[in-house]
Amino acid sequence: MSSALVKNSLSWVIGGPQGSGVDSAANIFSRACAQGGLHLFGKREYYSNIKGDHSYFTVRVAENPVNSHLDEINILVTFDAETVFRHAHKVAKGGAIIYDSSLVNISINEVPTIDDQSSIRISDILNTAGYPTTIQGILDFAKSNGCVVYGLPYFEMIEDLARGLNDPSLSKLTRMVNVIALSSSLALLKFDKKQLIKAIQTVFQTKPKVLGNNIAAAEYAYSYIGKKYDIAQFIYMLEPRPPLKEYLLVQGNQASAMGKIIGGCRFQTYYPITPASDDSEFLEANQIFDLTSGAKGSIVVVQTEDEIAAITMAISAALTGVRSATATSGPGFSLMAEALGWAGMNEVPVVITLYQRTGPSTGLPTRHEQSDLLFAIHAGHGEFPRIVFASGDIEEAFYDSIKVFNLAEKYQLPVIHMLDKALANSIKTCKKFDQHKVPIERGDLISKVDENLSTRSGGHYLRFRLSDNPVSTRVPLGTENAIFWNTGDEHTEEGHITEDPDLRNKMVSKRMNKLEKALSEIPIEDKLVCFEFGKSTGDITVVSWGSTKGAIIEAMEMLARRGKGIRFIQLRLLHPFPSYEMMNLLKNTRLLIDIEMNYTSQLASLIKQHTGSDIDYRIVKFNGRPMSTSEVYYAVSAILEGTSQKRIVLEHGT
Amino acid sequence: MALKLAEYKTTVHNDWCAGCGDFGILNAIQMALHEMQIPRHRAVIFSGIGCSGKTPHFINTYGVHTLHGRVLPFAQGAKLANPDLEIIALGGDGDGLGIGAGHFVGAGRKNVDIPYILFNNAVYGLTKGQASPTLKLGMKTKSLSQPNSNSSVNPISLALVAGYTFIARSYSYDVRHLRDVIIKAIQHKGLAYVDVLQPCPTYNDINTREWFQGQDNIDQESGHQVPRIYKIEDRGYDGVVHNTNELGNKMAQVLDIANEWGSKIPIGIFYQNEFVPTYHERISQHISDYATNPPAKQPLCTTEGVPLADISKLLSALRIDN
Ligand SMILES: Cc1ncc(C[n+]2csc(CCOP(=O)(O)OP(=O)(O)O)c2C)c(N)n1
Ligand code: SF4
Numbered sequence A: 001m002s003s004a005l006v007k008n009s010l011s012w013v014i015g016g017p018q019g020s021g022v023d024s025a026a027n028i029f030s031r032a033c034a035q036g037g038l039h040l041f042g043k044r045e046y047y048s049n050i051k052g053d054h055s056y057f058t059v060r061v062a063e064n065p066v067n068s069h070l071d072e073i074n075i076l077v078t079f080d081a082e083t084v085f086r087h088a089h090k091v092a093k094g095g096a097i098i099y100d101s102s103l104v105n106i107s108i109n110e111v112p113t114i115d116d117q118s119s120i121r122i123s124d125i126l127n128t129a130g131y132p133t134t135i136q137g138i139l140d141f142a143k144s145n146g147c148v149v150y151g152l153p154y155f156e157m158i159e160d161l162a163r164g165l166n167d168p169s170l171s172k173l174t175r176m177v178n179v180i181a182l183s184s185s186l187a188l189l190k191f192d193k194k195q196l197i198k199a200i201q202t203v204f205q206t207k208p209k210v211l212g213n214n215i216a217a218a219e220y221a222y223s224y225i226g227k228k229y230d231i232a233q234f235i236y237m238l239e240p241r242p243p244l245k246e247y248l249l250v251q252g253n254q255a256s257a258m259g260k261i262i263g264g265c266r267f268q269t270y271y272p273i274t275p276a277s278d279d280s281e282f283l284e285a286n287q288i289f290d291l292t293s294g295a296k297g298s299i300v301v302v303q304t305e306d307e308i309a310a311i312t313m314a315i316s317a318a319l320t321g322v323r324s325a326t327a328t329s330g331p332g333f334s335l336m337a338e339a340l341g342w343a344g345m346n347e348v349p350v351v352i353t354l355y356q357r358t359g360p361s362t363g364l365p366t367r368h369e370q371s372d373l374l375f376a377i378h379a380g381h382g383e384f385p386r387i388v389f390a391s392g393d394i395e396e397a398f399y400d401s402i403k404v405f406n407l408a409e410k411y412q413l414p415v416i417h418m419l420d421k422a423l424a425n426s427i428k429t430c431k432k433f434d435q436h437k438v439p440i441e442r443g444d445l446i447s448k449v450d451e452n453l454s455t456r457s458g459g460h461y462l463r464f465r466l467s468d469n470p471v472s473t474r475v476p477l478g479t480e481n482a483i484f485w486n487t488g489d490e491h492t493e494e495g496h497i498t499e500d501p502d503l504r505n506k507m508v509s510k511r512m513n514k515l516e517k518a519l520s521e522i523p524i525e526d527k528l529v530c531f532e533f534g535k536s537t538g539d540i541t542v543v544s545w546g547s548t549k550g551a552i553i554e555a556m557e558m559l560a561r562r563g564k565g566i567r568f569i570q571l572r573l574l575h576p577f578p579s580y581e582m583m584n585l586l587k588n589t590r591l592l593i594d595i596e597m598n599y600t601s602q603l604a605s606l607i608k609q610h611t612g613s614d615i616d617y618r619i620v621k622f623n624g625r626p627m628s629t630s631e632v633y634y635a636v637s638a639i640l641e642g643t644s645q646k647r648i649v650l651e652h653g654t
Numbered sequence B: 001m002a003l004k005l006a007e008y009k010t011t012v013h014n015d016w017c018a019g020c021g022d023f024g025i026l027n028a029i030q031m032a033l034h035e036m037q038i039p040r041h042r043a044v045i046f047s048g049i050g051c052s053g054k055t056p057h058f059i060n061t062y063g064v065h066t067l068h069g070r071v072l073p074f075a076q077g078a079k080l081a082n083p084d085l086e087i088i089a090l091g092g093d094g095d096g097l098g099i100g101a102g103h104f105v106g107a108g109r110k111n112v113d114i115p116y117i118l119f120n121n122a123v124y125g126l127t128k129g130q131a132s133p134t135l136k137l138g139m140k141t142k143s144l145s146q147p148n149s150n151s152s153v154n155p156i157s158l159a160l161v162a163g164y165t166f167i168a169r170s171y172s173y174d175v176r177h178l179r180d181v182i183i184k185a186i187q188h189k190g191l192a193y194v195d196v197l198q199p200c201p202t203y204n205d206i207n208t209r210e211w212f213q214g215q216d217n218i219d220q221e222s223g224h225q226v227p228r229i230y231k232i233e234d235r236g237y238d239g240v241v242h243n244t245n246e247l248g249n250k251m252a253q254v255l256d257i258a259n260e261w262g263s264k265i266p267i268g269i270f271y272q273n274e275f276v277p278t279y280h281e282r283i284s285q286h287i288s289d290y291a292t293n294p295p296a297k298q299p300l301c302t303t304e305g306v307p308l309a310d311i312s313k314l315l316s317a318l319r320i321d322n
């Protein structure tokens, strides 16, 4: 059955019950590949559950940078029955399934954590193909699809390993089944064992007690696989390449948090919520950091009683001149709406990092969606200026975390930085972040006011001076000669309540004019990025925003290889909307395709609203699982071939 | 040169109803600031929404008139970012104990070093006299069509169980007493709650000035009217926790006296416990230079905008070529 060897191009999946070491196995695998000079993109999928429910991790490995996942699986690594049932039928021809050989007689009904819908779906597939609904049945089905299956007697392997180690503590070793499983997969891939050991050493750096056993388990798996199988028969292999110099292996939420430290954020509040908490927890764990001067800086992270407290505390910290943020997800952001308006009214620069997840209500709490775009633009009553800015990948998340503070301070308004679950929980190899690439710009902020400035206006400092329209000089609370007031009511230049119609007109206009100013000053690359593929003339244009970027770019590259010319516009500044630039770019567009992770094509309605352009095709997805390159490719192909409906709902994902 | 009392006052038109208890509270706050000679630019008055919420506009220091119910998180945020500010939080009873009740409790758990003055008039003044959380069950004030169907919350007991480390009550027409209580609340190390009995002549026709003065509270023997309000210190009450052994007793006596209402209403300092670490001290446990280098004092970049933070170590930990 051997065909041509597939080197360094692989989609690897490991799954298991939540809490059983899936993440750490994926972490070791990713490290090993990356340290071996290979690029990767990994994503984590998990239930809203702490222990027991199915979670899995997909890692795509390649010789060049990758930014998305594929539907096909080339190696499925399992140590429980559920993972086999859920994923085995997705393993592509020539791929492998590693499983626990003691589980073959288990029937799908015996796995309590498989929900009825999934059970019926999988059983239907097997029944139709004429296989029993057992592990053996699904493995036979996979074999009929051209997969190779590797049954490993994990328990016996562990017993054997224990004998070799003279360590009778089997229970401790049982917990290492994840390492045995992942090491077996690397052995099949003919991957350099030294790189694996090095990765284990890095991952268990802080746990020297278990390090030795984990290395022994890896060694054992390599020799076991080597003895039992002819690994040359397996067509996939990973071969180390020259080291990736100046590269990181980094997750989205880490990138955002690190950007905040560099960007000068010194106060962050949060109320726990998936997938936003990781951002705050990373900051908390790294609250003291180095300064270039050799001294130390710090960030105060406050866990509040709710999200209303989180945003209001962040706003008032900003009033003291501090760069301040809060990180949340949909349910929390909903609670912040009223305070957002207060920040707009009082011209307070505050950053809200909005990690979108599946809504409405608690939706699918740990799954992905991009359905808060219009809400972010409109949240809050009344009219006030804000900026809504979306990052498309992990690198952007880092640099944009700095930029959003610049925008907030330059225009003295709240900025909503849109990220999402897919970005937060994915990991990839990317160029080491340049700490000095984005300079800090604090806008019109002064910390000293001379007596004359304040007496100039009859002894009062005019925080909302109309002649500065739209952005007035800001001073932190506590500054001498600069006493001012804030109120959510309409106010005078000093900040006292007024209901004067003329002043009201002027103040509303002053605030709203900031949007025009921002549009005229923000550089184009922060508004949108235009990618051209093949011989693009712009007549076929794909538009999207946020984390769909990776899947779209790769799908477009695949289409370009088939001779197609396509333009892809990634919107970054969503509000105020860069209408002028978009209208220019869409001038010659004959076919406009919108792609996004929501039901209503929210970006499409913005484009129509601001440019007048109609969207010809809409590709949407709302099942909670991020778009794969494969499905974007097939959907766009169908459109180009004229065989597609006007609205395509993508449905892939487990 | 010493600041004059007048310098703590603004010329902003005050639109409270004539005879409103809020005037007394405003005066007492200004007198406290003056007495303590707090530099005007260092003080920030935070308020919620309601008649009470307008107070900062009448005080000539920084003033932040926030959202309905949210004064405490606002006030705490500024204090945590810049501990050098002298912050006073204030608001109505609907504000603090109705819509803001979650923050009332949340703040108790943090013990940030700020005083919180609650204007307790038992009604929602600014929305025209609905029942507030401190109006007693079955009471029917002027603008209610039916007697109040909610039980009242006791802010003194709630403050105690929530963890406030200073709890006092005063009366808006006893401005000197109120001024002194506010000074003590400002001086207290930790979160201080000051409950101010505040007649609202417009909507609360039950707990009026005359009622507090005891017009209808006649001593059977002498036939004289007996003021309802009495000062607990006059009766030898000592609310201060002098050592942690007496904590249980001191807390119990607060709950006891907090229940007095009707013919005798206690005012004074019910409780003070400076053994509980403030939130600033808690932060200093893990950020040792927090007191001298809080968020508001940290420079972020050079004049050219080059960031001062250096995350090389974090980045190295994520590097794969080492
Ligand atoms: C979120 C929200 N809900 C309702 C209101 C309307 N509102 C304004 S003041 C007030 C009640 C004020 O009562 P209290 O807090 O006791 O203050 P007082 O006027 O008695 O001083 C209400 C409900 C509001 N401003 N915001
Ligand atoms: S309504 Fe009551 S609380 Fe409000 S100003 Fe008038 S008297 Fe004072």
Ligand SMILES: [Mg+2]
Pocket: B050, B092, B093, B094, B119, B120, B121, B122, B123, B124, B125, B132
């Ligand atoms: Mg009230």
